[in-house]
Each structure stands twice: as C-alpha cells, then as structure tokens.
Amino acid sequence: MTARSYLDHAASSPMPAEVLAELVEAMGQAGNPSSLHQSGRTARRLLEEARESLAVSVGARPDELVFTSGGTEANNLALLGAPRPGRSQVAISAIEHPSVAGVRERGDQVQLLPVDADGFLVTAELAELIGAQTALVSVMWVNNETGVIEPVAKAADLAHAVGAWAHSDAVQAFGHLVIDFAASGLDLLSLSAHKLGGPVGIGALVVRRGIQLRPSGFGGGQEAKLRSGTVPVALAVGFAAAARLAAVRQAEEQQRLAELKQQLVAGVLARIDQVRVNSPALASPAIVNLTFAGARADDVLLLLDAAGIDASTGSACTAGMHQPSEVLLAMGRSLADAGSSLRFSFGPSTSAAEIERALAVLPTAVAKARAAA
C-alpha cells in the first residue's frame, strides 16, 4: 500500500503521541470526580487541572468552562438554553453547522442571518433583524466547509446592543487561531477536542459568568448544574493536552498550513480549469474549499479515495449520500456548483509531500468525474 494523504483534519485530526500518552495515563485512574473519597479527589484534581489548562488556552476563567460530549452538545446547550421569558428568538447565520442550524426544526423562533458571496456575515442585516425579542445571536468563528473567519466580535457588539447574548461555534477555530474568550465579547463559545488532535467524545461550552442557561437535560447537576452526567476525566485530560500542544505550535503552524494551502490552491489552479476557490483570503489556514465545475463531488471523492487521498465535501450526509452544500447555497452558488465542491483540510501531520500527491492525482480524477457526470 502506498502512502495516503489525509486531507480531512476538519473531520477529525489524528491524535499526537504525547496527547495519547497523557490520555492513557489518565484512563488508568479510577474514581468519580464527584466522590468525596480519595479516588474521587484524585479524579477531581485531574479534571480541574484540565479545566484550568483549557481555560488558559481559550482566555476564559476555569469556572466558565462546562465540559460536554463534544461540539454538537455544546452548541445544543447554547441554542436550546438561551431563550428566556421575553426573549424567545434566536438568530443564527445562514452557514452554521447542523448542530446550530438544526434549531430551526425546533420551532419558528429562528431568524437566519444572510452571508455574502464569500460567506461573510452581513452585519448590517444582522443589526436590522434582531431586537428586543432576541435571546441569542449565534455566528460561527470559522466555517467548517470553507474556513471563512466570521466577524464574531462585531456580531457580539450588535447582539449586546439589543440586550441579546452572543454565541460562537469555535470548533474549527480552536487550535488554529488565537481564541481569547474574554476579549471576544462573546457570552458563549463552543469547543471540540478531536478537531485539534484530542479525543473524540469531549468538548466544552464556555459560559460567561452571569449568563444563566436553561439546562436541556436533568441529572446529578454536574458541570455547574448545566450538563449532568459523570464527566469523563481522561478525555478532559486529553483535551487539555491537545489544546496545550496546539497552542505551543500555533504561530508556526499557522504559517506552515497557510503555505500548504497555497501550494494546493496554486497547484490546482495551474493544472485544472474551471475551478473556483470558495474560501476567501480571510479564512482559516487549515481549510480550503474548491468547486470543480461539472464534476460530481462524490465521484471525485471516490477517485481520490481509490488513489489514496482522503478529502471530503464537508457537508452533511443523508443515508450516505452527500447533499448539495447548504453553506455554498447560502453563499449564492448554484445547486450544481454546490454539489461539485470539495473541502481539503490540514493539520499538524500534513506535509508538502501529501499535497504533492493530491496534486498528482486531482487532474485525472476531476477529468474522469467530469466525463461521468
């Protein structure tokens, strides 16, 4: 088997060995952090150290960090927990992840905030649409399909101007961009561990002091009575370790990934015609989205997979079938273009050689897929 190129870090990024080592060691610790006896105290100490470490990583206070099962649950807690008497509406951008956008299925008290052709929130429209009924404004930090970086601080200001809370899904930002919760002006922030090399199964919602969310579940009252259930201590330890490692590497990695991304984009544009780059300049260095006009995204993926390249459409599947990207549709792309777009995403293990392998395979794959369409 020849070497593969894993260009799907935004789906899940492989765990570095040092993170795995810390995770495994913590896994060996018995004890429930809510217990008063010694095992409980040991577990609690590990958990709180992880919480403090993560708080430093995101510029928050430790008591503002609520562990969840992942980014999806963090988003759900924020969206479902924010509406309160007198404020029943939530406003979300048109390009949110399904774990935010899905709130539309829970009722009609949801306003969709439009984005422009590059995927940027139209802040003037936001100001128009929200008001005294708005409980929450939710705008993602980095879009999971295109990597576009949203003006979350501006959105937070506008939300506060009408007395609403501001939330951001920072799942794709954390680990790649500097996140400073205190400076952001946000009230709520969602995080996930496995997008930055931590374990799958843990995330966090950062909740500014003084913000009272309504819990969506009930139980033992762990995690500030907001998210009941025994906290998986080892996963929290792994999460914190991954975040620390990402922070150490961040400045260097940002530069390196930006170069890899440029290598891929320039190479594709030089080799393949009728390609549109859907990621604007102001985007995460770890994500790029390309439309290969006239080719079914699924067919390009099939051919890339067979040639050892792992990529993705980045959008949701229904019964294993990719649906045209809602994100690209919201950006005004045609149904055909939205179904012809791929996401390539990078992380610490991505090398220039992996990009070169992808560039060697892509022209033929796209040509074949175009012939098959």
Place this chain on the structure above:
Amino acid sequence: MRILAAMSGGVDSAVATARLVEAGHDVTGVHLALSRNPELYRSGSRGCCSIADANDARRAADVLGIPFYVWDFSERFAADVVADFVAEYAAGRTPNPCLRCNEKIKFAAVLERGVALGFDAVATGHYARLDRTDEDPSLYRAAEPAKDQSYVLGVLTAAQLARCEFPLGEVQSKTELRAEAAERGLLVADKPDSHDICFIPTGDTAGFLNDRLGERVGDIVNEADEVVGAHRGYHQFTVGQRHGLHLSVPAGDGRPRYVLGLDPVANTVTVGPKSSLVVRTITGIRPTWTERPQTGSWRGLVQVRAHGEAMPATISVVADQLEIALDEPAFGIAPGQAAVHYDGDRVVGAATIAATNS
C-alpha cells in the same frame, strides 16, 4: 479488474461482492438511492432502496473492507422507471419495472458512470450465468432453475453484458447462499428476500396507480359488449386477471371470467371465459439481442413473465419486430410484459409484447 458492485443491502449482492473481493478484484460497493424521499420507501426488509437497506449494504462493505458509496439515481429512476410504469398502466399495458430498471438504470446509467470513473464492470447479485469463452459473452439461466433471474436480464445487449459480472450464477440453493453469508460474517445472512416492487412497498399497486392516475369509473363488458359490471379505473386490471372483478351480471355459462383486454380510450375492461384468453402468436416490438441480432426464423423457447415457464415456439424477425408462434396455446399474456427468448438455457434476446392473437 476494477469492479463496481451494486449492493442493495440484501444477502445476494453481499455474497456476490464478497466472492469478487475474494477473487482478488479491486471492488467498490455502490448502493443506488432510487427514492427522492427514502423514508417513503422504507418498509423493513421489503423495499430495496430504504435507508435501512443502505445501512445494511454499508455494513457489508465495511466487513469486506471495500470502499462504499451511495449513488443518487432517484431522478433517473423516477423518470425512466416509475413514470414509465404509470404511463404503461395508463396505456392499458402491464409493465415489468425490474426489467426496466436493469435496462435503464443498473446496466445503463450506473454502468456508464462506472465506466467513466474507470471501472471495468458492474456486478450484481442476480442469479444468471455468463459464459465468456467466446469473444462476446453468452447469458445463461442460473444453475438453480428456481432462483433463475435471467428473464429480468434478457433486455441486456452484448455491449452491456461485456461489462457485467454475475457471481451467483452457479449457486445451488438459497440455503447454501445464506450459509455462505453467515460463514463470511455478513449480518444480512438471515434477511428475508424482497418480493415487492421496490417503489410500492405496501404491495398495493392499485392504490399506487389510483393516487397517480385517479379513479375513473367505467364499465366492465363481456365480449358481446354488454355491461356486466363496473370498475374504478382500467389501470387496476391486468390481462388474465380473475379475482377482484366484482361482476354484477353472472356469466351465462356459470364459468369463471377473466380480464381479456383493457381499452384506455373507452375506459372499459373486457371480460370473458378462459378460452378467450388463448394466445397462439405474440408480436414483440423493440427487440434486443444479448449477442448478435438474429434474422429469419428459428426454433426457441419463450418466457413471458418473471417466473413463467419456457414455452417452445417458432420465432421470426419480420421487419423490425418479432413474431412468435407458440407450439402450444398459452393463456393470459399481458401486453407490456417482456417476451424473453432462449436457445435452451441461453438467452438470445427480448422484446416488448405489443399484441397477442389466438
């Protein structure tokens, strides 16, 4: 070979795929999503294109360690199979949608897409055999006559068959196949067979057609054109049908009556005795050939329904149609069905039944 294995989620296609993987081929599994709204087709084990079936197919592909994709052919299926099915009933004929799907979707649209993507062949779990000793492959009935599905493949052409693989042609029994599936760790080993038309999982074809064609009350007449009953849509009937007529006037001879014909223009259903269903000759249009087109007249066997018997006949090409003269008269052959003709166990070709004569 690079083979695209069509995986329905059932046990047959799972074992067919497993055999190809074991033989060393580079196999990719593909499940065809044929419904625009998969939930509608969902029916436990009975449909062939539900979400549960897609999941079963994916699980089998994962066990085999091969790539797996779901291809959306719902629009093509709606246009080429479902719309045709409804239009054929509206025209007073009785179509076979499985055959149509093979002809237009599985071994046409899917095969073309696969070939364009670099695959050499499409494989399915159909029970039929391909003999490749000659340059053009020959299509034969399956080794086990009770499971034989060569009839629904009879419309395939030489060009299509050249890119087909049917790994289950030699299977001796379904029991054997299920045992093999279990041995290979395929969890679909005990999954019941599907029997219904996949896009009518309830089995209520009349209801399905009523929804699309509407109910239109008309007369049931006898061969003397006397009204003997009423119907709520001629499309609910098939030539040769005996049950569900609810006739108000009893037959003069007291014998059972059968549907003899449908008239979409007059909206009448004609009924009569079994003797009036006698068919000695069949006219088949749009003939297709599994190898080279035949000319003149020859002796062969003709099958007119999926599990029908093979009837000895003299077959002739007249203009661009087939004229089939049966040795022994047959009963209740419905226009719209396919006449698939054989040389012994070898499939020679097929044609759509346009007319029958006594």
